[in-house]
Amino acid sequence: MRVVLHVGLPKTGTTYLQALLAGQRDALRAGGVVHPFVRPGAMFEGAVEVRGSAAKFGLDPARVEGTWQALCERARAFLEQEGGSTAVLSHEVLAGATPEQVHRALAPLAGLEVHVVVTARDLGRQAVAHWQEEVKLGSTASFAELERTQLRCDTGRDAGPDAGGRRPHFWHAQDFAAALERWSGPLPAGRGHLVLAPPPGAPRELLWQRFAAACGIDPGLLDPTVEVGANPSLGAAQVALLREVNREVQRLGERGSGLDAAQRHQVVKRGYAEGVLAAQGGRPARAPAALADVLGPPARRWLDEALAAGHSLHGDPDDLFPVLAGPGEDGPDVVPPPGVDPVAVARELVASARPRRRRWWRSSTP
Incomplete structure (x- = not known):
C-alpha cells in the first residue's frame, strides 16, 4: 500500500496528468488505484490549505479548512479498508511548500508508505510559462523585466525564501532538486522520484508512461490518448x-x-x-537564445543533485536542454x-x- 504525492512543478504537464487521473477514476479503481475525490476542486483547495495561500487565490479560508485531511482520509480508507494498492494525490501548488508545511501535510498519512513525485521541464519553456502565468495573475511585467530581475540573478539557495532571503521566485519555483529534498526529507531513502517532461513533438502519452512508472502503477490502466483539458498557453x-x-x-x-x-x-x-x-x-513565445548559458547549467546541476540524493529518474536527461528561440526569431516581447x-x-x-x-x-x- 502506497500513497504517491505528486507535488508539481507547475507547468510541467500537471494539468494533463490530473485530467487523466480524474477523468478515468473508475478504470484506476478497477486496477487498485485511487485518485481521491471529496468534491469538485478539492485537490486544488487541499493544496491551497497546505500552503496557506487561500487569499492569493481568492478563496475563503473556511472553505478550504479540513480539505487536505479529508483527501488523506479518503486515500487511507481505500488502502486499508477497500483493498487498494495505491493512492495518488496531485497538485502543483504543493511544490513550493516550506519544510514546516511539508511536515503538516505528511502528518495525516503517518504509517503509510509515502512516495513523492516531482515533474520537471526544460527551463526555456518554463521561463516563458512562468512569465505568462504571472501575467495571467495580474502582472504587467515584460519578459525583459523578468530576465533582468529574476533570470539573471543569483540562482543559489543560500538566500532562498526558506532562509528569509531573496532568491528570485522563478528559481525557487523551478528548482526540482530542492522540491524533492523538502518533500522527501522526512521520508525513508528511495521515496523520491523525478519525472522529466518530454521535448516538443514527443507523443503526449510519453509523459503519462513516465509518470505511471514513477508512481509504481500499470500505465495500461487508463487511456492516455483521450482528449483532456490543458492549461492554456497564450501567443x-x-x-x-x-x-x-x-x-x-x-x-x-x-x-x-x-x-x-x-x-x-x-x-x-x-x-x-x-x-x-x-x-x-x-x-508562441520562446525565450531568447541568449539565455542558453543562463538556463542550461542550473538544470544540469539540479539533476546531478537529485541523482546523488538517490532519487529515481524517469526520462532522458537531454530533455532538460532549454528550448529557446531560433536565430532571427522574435523574443517574447511583441506589440x-x-x-x-x-x-x-x-x-x-x-x-x-x-x-x-x-x-x-x-x-x-x-
Whole structure:
C-alpha cells in the first residue's frame, strides 16, 4: 500500500496528468488505484490549505479548512479498508511548500508508505510559462523585466525564501532538486522520484508512461490518448495585450472601481486570458537564445543533485536542454494585436463583475 504525492512543478504537464487521473477514476479503481475525490476542486483547495495561500487565490479560508485531511482520509480508507494498492494525490501548488508545511501535510498519512513525485521541464519553456502565468495573475511585467530581475540573478539557495532571503521566485519555483529534498526529507531513502517532461513533438502519452512508472502503477490502466483539458498557453501578442489590460485594471482599482482577488482570478484569468485570448492562438513565445548559458547549467546541476540524493529518474536527461528561440526569431516581447482597445476591455471586465455584487447586496437586504 502506497500513497504517491505528486507535488508539481507547475507547468510541467500537471494539468494533463490530473485530467487523466480524474477523468478515468473508475478504470484506476478497477486496477487498485485511487485518485481521491471529496468534491469538485478539492485537490486544488487541499493544496491551497497546505500552503496557506487561500487569499492569493481568492478563496475563503473556511472553505478550504479540513480539505487536505479529508483527501488523506479518503486515500487511507481505500488502502486499508477497500483493498487498494495505491493512492495518488496531485497538485502543483504543493511544490513550493516550506519544510514546516511539508511536515503538516505528511502528518495525516503517518504509517503509510509515502512516495513523492516531482515533474520537471526544460527551463526555456518554463521561463516563458512562468512569465505568462504571472501575467495571467495580474502582472504587467515584460519578459525583459523578468530576465533582468529574476533570470539573471543569483540562482543559489543560500538566500532562498526558506532562509528569509531573496532568491528570485522563478528559481525557487523551478528548482526540482530542492522540491524533492523538502518533500522527501522526512521520508525513508528511495521515496523520491523525478519525472522529466518530454521535448516538443514527443507523443503526449510519453509523459503519462513516465509518470505511471514513477508512481509504481500499470500505465495500461487508463487511456492516455483521450482528449483532456490543458492549461492554456497564450501567443506572444496575446500576452502583450493582457499586460495592457492588467495595467488598466490596476488603474481602475486605484480609483476604487477595480476587482478583488477572487473576481480578478475568475474574470480576468479564467474568463478572459484562458478563455478568450487562449482561443485566439497566435505565435508562441520562446525565450531568447541568449539565455542558453543562463538556463542550461542550473538544470544540469539540479539533476546531478537529485541523482546523488538517490532519487529515481524517469526520462532522458537531454530533455532538460532549454528550448529557446531560433536565430532571427522574435523574443517574447511583441506589440499587442491591432484593433483591440485594452482600456475598453478592462472596463468591460470590471463591469461584468458588478452585477454579481449587486445581486448579492439585494439578496441580503431585508
